[in-house]
Amino acid sequence: MKFAFFDTKPYDRESFERCLESEKNLEFKFYETKLNEDTVTLASGCDGVCVFVNDTVNKEVIDKLCDMGVKLIALRCAGYNKVDVKYA
Numbered sequence: 001m002k003f004a005f006f007d008t009k010p011y012d013r014e015s016f017e018r019c020l021e022s023e024k025n026l027e028f029k030f031y032e033t034k035l036n037e038d039t040v041t042l043a044s045g046c047d048g049v050c051v052f053v054n055d056t057v058n059k060e061v062i063d064k065l066c067d068m069g070v071k072l073i074a075l076r077c078a079g080y081n082k083v084d085v086k087y088a
Contacts, residue, residue: 001025001026001027001047001048002026002027002028002029002045002046002047002048003026003027003028003029003046003047003048003049003050003072003074004028004029004031004042004043004046004048004049004050005028005029005030005031005049005050006031006033006034006035006039006042006049006050006051006052006055007031007032007033007034007035007051007052007053007054007055008030008031008032008052012030012052012076013030016028016030016050029042029046034052034054034055034056035049035051035055035056035057035061036055036056036061037056037058037060037061037064040061040064040065040068041064041068043065043068043070044068045068046068046070047069047070047071047072048070048071048072048073048074049065049070049072049073049074050074050075050076051073051074051075051076051077051083052075052076052077053077053078053079053082054082055082056082057073057082057083057084057088058082058084058087059084059087062084062087062088073088
């Protein structure tokens with residue numbers, strides 16, 4: 001499975017790359033840029049995305065993710081005010 005991480009900090013990359021040591025069927029792509037309507041295509045070919053508090057997960061982004069076959073949107077934060085939960 002392939003996952004795209006957005007708004008990635010060095011500590012995120014370090015933590016999640018440890019998972020790759022034991023899980024050989026995972027592939028991670030890390031992006032410093034935030035997820036939004038302009039960057040959503042970076043998730044092309046991925047099974048899921050992992051977003052942070054300032055990423056935009058609105059109707060347009062959700063639709064594009066679905067169109068690309070992305071099946072999972074995971075949050076690595078407590079805040080979700082930029083996620084259209086009702087639409088998702």
